[in-house]
Amino acid sequence: MLRLPRGGLRPRLRSFIHTQRATPSSVYLDPTRSSDASTSSTPDDLSSSQRRALEAALRVDQAGEVAANYIYAGQFAVLRRDPAAGALIQASTYGQSFTQKKHLTVMNKLQAQHQVRPTALWEVAKIAGFGLGAVTALMGKEAAMACTEAVETVIGEHYDDQLRGLQGSTHPSLVLLRDVIREFRDDELEHLDTAVEHNSQRAPAHAFLSSVVGLGCKVAIELCKRV
Numbered sequence: 001m002l003r004l005p006r007g008g009l010r011p012r013l014r015s016f017i018h019t020q021r022a023t024p025s026s027v028y029l030d031p032t033r034s035s036d037a038s039t040s041s042t043p044d045d046l047s048s049s050q051r052r053a054l055e056a057a058l059r060v061d062q063a064g065e066v067a068a069n070y071i072y073a074g075q076f077a078v079l080r081r082d083p084a085a086g087a088l089i090q091a092s093t094y095g096q097s098f099t100q101k102k103h104l105t106v107m108n109k110l111q112a113q114h115q116v117r118p119t120a121l122w123e124v125a126k127i128a129g130f131g132l133g134a135v136t137a138l139m140g141k142e143a144a145m146a147c148t149e150a151v152e153t154v155i156g157e158h159y160d161d162q163l164r165g166l167q168g169s170t171h172p173s174l175v176l177l178r179d180v181i182r183e184f185r186d187d188e189l190e191h192l193d194t195a196v197e198h199n200s201q202r203a204p205a206h207a208f209l210s211s212v213v214g215l216g217c218k219v220a221i222e223l224c225k226r227v
Contacts (some may be wrong), residue, residue, distance in 0.1 A: 005108070006064050007160065015091050019043075023181070023183050024179035024180045024183050025102065025103075025106045025180045025183055025184070026155065027039055027176070028105070028106045028180075029102070030104065031104070032187070036172070037172045037173065038146075038172035038173050038175065038176040039109075039113065039173070039176070039198070039217055040113065041113070041171075041172070042114040042115060042171075042173055043114060043169055043172055043173060043174060043217040044173035045169075045171075046169065049115050049116075050168065050169065050218070053165045053166060054114060054116070054166065054174075055114070055116045055117070055208075057162045057165065057166060057181075058107070058111050058114055058116045059111075059117065059118065059119050059224055060118055060119075060158070060198065060224045060225055061110075061121045061162075061184075062104075062107040062110075062111050062116075062118060062119070063105045063118070063125045063220075063224045064125075064155060064158075064220075064221070064224075065100065065107045065120060065124045065174060066104060066122060066126060066129065067125040067128065067129035067220070068100050068103070068104075068129065068151070068155075069101065069104055069107070069124070069128040069129070070078040070082060070125070070126045070129030071102050071129045071130070071148075071151065072100060072133060072134025072145065073129075073130055073133060073134035074129065074130040074131060074132065074134035074135075074137065075133040075134070075136070075137040075144045075147075076180045077121075077130075077133075077134055077137075078130055078133075078134050078137035078138055078144075079141065079144060082141065084141075091171075094127065097189050099191075102185070103184055104174055106180065110177065113173065114173070119223075119224040119227055120227055121220075121223060121224055125220070125224075130218070132213070133147065136175050136209070136213075138147075139200065139203070139204070139209075140204070141198075141210060142199050142200060142202045142203035142206075143200075143203040143204065145195040145196075145198045145199060145200035145203065146195070146200040146201070146203035146206055146209050146210060147213055148191060148192070148194075148195040148200065149192055149195040149200040149210065150189045150210040150211075150213035150214045151207070151213060151214075151217055152189065152191045152195065153192060153210075153214060154190035154214050154217040154218060154221075155185075155188045156185055156188050156189045156192065158180050158221060159182075159185035159188070160182065160185065161176075162181055163178060163182065166178055166181070170186060179196075190203075
């Protein structure tokens with residue numbers, strides 16, 4: 001498993017908040033903003049279809065961030081002795097940007113704010129994510145990067161679909177949610193670009209591997225919407 005920095009995650013995360021530029025999601029990590037309408041309320045005037053769309057979006061996104069963290073943990077467990085690949089994966093999980101850990105923290109807060117039931121597949125997401133990360137890493141560094149490329153491609157498209165489905169309401173919490181989704185989408189696409197830059201497309205049977213991983217992600221998304 002990943003080794004957290006000495007002193008745990010929270011002190012370094014607080015340092016990150018104070019030293020990096022403000023982003024939409026940063027309000028969820030700022031205690032002074034905890035009583036804002038955008039971070040503490042949920043709209044009560046949504047139609048039943050709008051409410052279902054909101055619940056499905058947050059249930060999937062929360063599970064997706066759990067799986068993403070465990071994918072990187074699985075990759076790091078295998079590749080940590082490789083100076084280049086290990087450092088790259090470590091940076092993706094709890095390095096300077098704290099991207100994936102931050103995503104999960106914010107999604108947990110959004111799930112509680114909007115009173116959305118987490119998916120019943122929470123533990124499955126952990127096991128499947130770690131297994132996918134470890135197996136692709138065992139296939140080689142390029143295969144691990146191909147896994148990241150495939151996952152982030154699907155997630156980027158999924159976030160775009162969510163943005164279209166969450167249009168309409170001007171409630172402060174949903175205005176902020178749309179901004180957070182855009183931010184997270186851009187983060188994930190940056191991970192995709194990084195994977196390509198690190199030779200993901202040189203993986204053996206790249207097209208087949210990408211198709212299998214991508215299909216698995218799409219199936220997982222549909223399951224988490226409902227279960």
